[in-house]
Amino acid sequence: xxxxxxxxxxxxxxxxxxxxxxxxxxxxxxxxxxxxxxxxxxxxxxxxxxxxxxxxxxxxxxxxxxxxxxxxxxxxxxxxxxxxxxxxxxxxxxxxxxxxxxxxxxxxxxxxxxxxxxx
Numbered sequence: 001x002x003x004x005x006x007x008x009x010x011x012x013x014x015x016x017x018x019x020x021x022x023x024x025x026x027x028x029x030x031x032x033x034x035x036x037x038x039x040x041x042x043x044x045x046x047x048x049x050x051x052x053x054x055x056x057x058x059x060x061x062x063x064x065x066x067x068x069x070x071x072x073x074x075x076x077x078x079x080x081x082x083x084x085x086x087x088x089x090x091x092x093x094x095x096x097x098x099x100x101x102x103x104x105x106x107x108x109x110x111x112x113x114x115x116x117x118x119x
Contacts, residue, residue: 026085033081037074045070072097 014020049066053059075093078086 029082029085033078033085036081037077040073040077041070044073 011020014023045066047066048069049062052062052065057065075091075097078091
């Protein structure tokens with residue numbers, strides 16, 4: 001049996017059992033999560049590295065700071081994802097990162113909350 005035929009049989013089976021829509025919705029949710037993580041990393045990396053380069057930091061320091069900051073923001077995006085989607089996914093992160101994700105009041109990062117309105 002050829003590999004493309006096997007893949008086609010999987011999709012035909014999903015369609016016949018009514019699981020195709022469920023599989024596509026799950027794939028869509030994963031694609032949204034990965035896009036959010038990538039965009040968070042990309043924007044943070046460029047902001048931090050660009051700012052450091054403009055302030056006459058070295059190339060290595062600037063890129064390293066951008067990578068660390070971008071990875072932290074991608075982690076925040078992953079941790080704020082739907083629990084049903086990421087259930088069973090194991091992450092290995094530095095202990096200090098895991099401990100510092102919450103402030104003294106036990107709240108996590110408020111990335112998606114709008115800023116308070118000025119009075």
